[in-house]
Amino acid sequence: LRSPVAADIQDELICTICLEYLTEPVIITCGHNFCRACITQCCEEWEKGTRPELTCPQCREPFQKWEFKPNTQLNNIESLKLFCEEDGEAICWVCEKSRDHRWHTVVPIEEAAQDYKVKLQEALGPLRKELEQALALKSKEDEKTSEWKVKEKREVITDEFNRLHTWLKEEEQGLLQRLAEEERETLQRLQENVTKLSQQRSSLQQLIAEIEKKCQQRAAELLKVRDRRHRNSSSEPGAVSTELKNVYKICLAMKEMLQRFWGEWKLLSHSAILCLVDMTLDPDSAHPKPVLSEDRKCVRHGDKRQDLPNTPERFDPCPCVLGTEKFTGGRRYWEVEVGDKTDWDLGVCRESVSRKGEVTLSSGNGYWAVVLRNGEYETCTSSRAPIPVSVRPSRVGIFLDY
Numbered sequence: 001l002r003s004p005v006a007a008d009i010q011d012e013l014i015c016t017i018c019l020e021y022l023t024e025p026v027i028i029t030c031g032h033n034f035c036r037a038c039i040t041q042c043c044e045e046w047e048k049g050t051r052p053e054l055t056c057p058q059c060r061e062p063f064q065k066w067e068f069k070p071n072t073q074l075n076n077i078e079s080l081k082l083f084c085e086e087d088g089e090a091i092c093w094v095c096e097k098s099r100d101h102r103w104h105t106v107v108p109i110e111e112a113a114q115d116y117k118v119k120l121q122e123a124l125g126p127l128r129k130e131l132e133q134a135l136a137l138k139s140k141e142d143e144k145t146s147e148w149k150v151k152e153k154r155e156v157i158t159d160e161f162n163r164l165h166t167w168l169k170e171e172e173q174g175l176l177q178r179l180a181e182e183e184r185e186t187l188q189r190l191q192e193n194v195t196k197l198s199q200q201r202s203s204l205q206q207l208i209a210e211i212e213k214k215c216q217q218r219a220a221e222l223l224k225v226r227d228r229r230h231r232n233s234s235s236e237p238g239a240v241s242t243e244l245k246n247v248y249k250i251c252l253a254m255k256e257m258l259q260r261f262w263g264e265w266k267l268l269s270h271s272a273i274l275c276l277v278d279m280t281l282d283p284d285s286a287h288p289k290p291v292l293s294e295d296r297k298c299v300r301h302g303d304k305r306q307d308l309p310n311t312p313e314r315f316d317p318c319p320c321v322l323g324t325e326k327f328t329g330g331r332r333y334w335e336v337e338v339g340d341k342t343d344w345d346l347g348v349c350r351e352s353v354s355r356k357g358e359v360t361l362s363s364g365n366g367y368w369a370v371v372l373r374n375g376e377y378e379t380c381t382s383s384r385a386p387i388p389v390s391v392r393p394s395r396v397g398i399f400l401d402y
Helices: 004-012 036-048 109-214 219-232 245-274
Strands: 025-028 033-035 068-070 081-082 089-091 106-108 290-292 299-301 333-335 344-349 369-371 377-380 385-386 395-402
Touching: 033 036, 036 068, 068 089, 081 109, 106 109, 344 395
Parallel strands: none
Antiparallel strands: 025 033, 025 068, 081 089, 081 106, 290 299, 333 395, 344 369, 369 377, 377 385
């Protein structure tokens, strides 16, 4: 170990600015020593105004500009040309003869440095091997990440088609039900007409037989038959159309709507898959009431306010939270699981929106959103507009093209 005296001397040889051994040591009025280049740089920084006051870097005692002089004593100190292997430090020729290093292994500092270089070179081999292994593992993890992204996109496609199939099945059932109702009504009217025609036929047959019988009678009797014929005349039943016109029109409209929907859906789904992003929630923007999950993927309404710092980024008093990801342009798509929640707001906003006070969702205030209130869906842009929804969604997709 070093003696206290040797340690003090070695500390005196260290410049507290560059933390290296003193080069051209100079001393200032407070008695501290620095490299000439280091203290000169301090003076130059003070002249440029980057330092408020010219003070000693070690004790903060003020001193006058360029008020330093060479320290001849430190300049005359023997340079460290030897290396003590036991203590692992550089020493001078005088220290080698001292009691502290007399029985230690001492070699020239250049030789010790060369030995250490050899050891470092030998250590590079295993390190390079570890690096290769790390790169190989990283490559495998990258492949797994790529496979996971493909799997995620595959799940998105499957889910979208499942929802589309469900919607088409519901529409099919609705149309078939309406077709059955119209068919039943048409058959009922046809049956009623058949019954009326049968009754009219019987009445006419009876009247014909009576007329043929009375043709042999006198004029007075014939006039009675004439009056009865007028009394027994009945209106002819109206013809019933067997064409299911309403359902046919519905089918034509449905076909046109499906063709338009399919084209738009293919374009949107292709763009959405290519632009799929992994969204997380920003805890710094969250109102103190909502509670975020550990992975910052879910949020729920808490029972009480959390003790959080009231920063400019945090919404208050509106219970809002933003996503961590920020977009300056391009196409992006993500989905939000809303489940069976009865009230929610989803959308995008400018980063510059006001987060303090009441929030009004409109494009004029920097918000573009879809909301669910009282079972009704609405868009919030320049004005509010209702969204007709036949099937209540449990997941909402957001497609940003900006």
